[in-house]
Amino acid sequence: MLIGISPYIGPELLEALDRMGHGDEIVIVDAFYPGDTRSSRCIRADGIKVEDLLDGIFRLMNPDDYVKDPVVMMQPSEGDSADPAVEQSFQAVLDKYWPATPKIQKIERQAFYDRATRAYAVVVSGSIVKYGCIIIRKGVLPH
Template identity: 40%
Template sequence: MLIGIPKILSPELVKTLMEMGHGDEIVFADANFPAASHAKRLIRCDGQSIPALLEAVLQHFPLDQYVAKPAALMQVVPGDQVETPIWAVYQEIIERKTGVTEPFEEVERFAFYERAKEAYAIVITGESALYANLMLKKGVII
């Protein structure tokens, strides 16, 4: 145990966040995401929600300040009648923790999958909201 590290952050996740360099990306995947078949490094956070992990991670993880959109969401497939209220939750957390007011780019579903394959790691969660997948690009500590 360490002081100041939220209990929701496993040792494996903390190690991965520390190993990542500027520009590396990490995916926080919902429970439906094909994480095991796409991940270079798979971190299991079964039963955890993405908002709870995001709250904890952003205490220690700088977003890339040199790109226009340091976070990416999986775009809703045209024709899907899906509400995405979780995106507003992510927006509120990111803005409160980092000050970034417009962090998101929306990435087409299959392009998101391809980009996730190149991510430093994928964190599979128990998140049940649809289209809840979130990708963060790591910045530098100034």
């Protein structure tokens, strides 16, 4: 165990976060997301909730403050709905570490999938909540 690193951040995820450059994106998804199909770098975090992964990640890296949407979630499909508590819990973790970051934006489902496919890595969590996926764009070190 390393001091200051969340026990939810395994070695494979820690390496990915370290290797990412500014502007690279990491996607944290629910347990149902087709991570192996949609990513060449799929990291498993079975049994770990997205909020716990976010808490560990935001301790180690900041979102990009040079773009208007450094953190995005999938917008519910037409006629569908998402539990607002999911977004609120993600926003609370973001605000805990990086309160100056713009609020989480929502993007259309296919746009989310397209953006996720281009991401540096996809982390498949153990969460089973609907619309519980999030993309984070890595920033440069804060001043």
